[in-house]
Amino acid sequence: MPSKDDVLILDELDRRILQQLQQDASLTNHELAARVHASPPTCLRRVKRLVDEKVIARQVAILSPEKVGASLTAIVEITLDHQATEKQLEFEALVAGESAVQQCYRVSPGPDFVLVILVADMAAYHALAHRLFATQSNVRNVRSFFSILRSKFETRVPVE
Incomplete structure (x- = not known):
């Protein structure tokens, strides 16, 4: 904070x-x-x-996911077996190396993490889920939600 x-x-x-x-x-x-x-x-x-002053962190181009073949968005809740700081940092490092993971949040209460994932299709999601979740001994529970419609997407931060 x-x-x-x-x-x-x-x-x-x-x-x-x-x-x-x-x-x-x-x-x-x-x-x-x-x-x-x-x-x-x-x-x-x-x-x-x-x-x-790092108020402007970076300038990027925002792409249309469907135009570049990334049409499946998953919002994923992750619960770890062990929540010690080093275990949370290990999980964050794991997902940081995965380009399909757009956002990673530590949250409370409830699951330990919420991820926003963008992939081409369900097969790509399955492969990613196997790599990031199923093979990790500290991942206890995974709950995935799949977007059927993105009615709003915003990158702006309020500066009023």
Whole structure:
């Protein structure tokens, strides 16, 4: 959990810049400056500061999964036999190396982890589940939910 010292104080211009970049990170500096009502040098300086301060963690392209053959989303609950910190870290390291695992959360109460997995089809999910769950002696329970419709997908972080 970040401490108050880790949180950067953002003013209104910072928030406008972040909102615009979360919508479209491909904007040129001049386009961004016009949209946030700032001069291009000010905008460039602010974006550099936000990157340097790690407020902007990275800029990526968001793909349409169905266009690249990744059309099955699974939300998976994992319960471990042993929940000692080193066992949780081992499991996190295992799933971190798997590109199909889009997100991994330690959660409480309930299961120990919730994963969001994106694969081509059920056969690919079965192979991944065997590799990540069935062969791991510390995985006690796996409960999988399969998406039949993605009605909302968002990557933006609220900065109001």
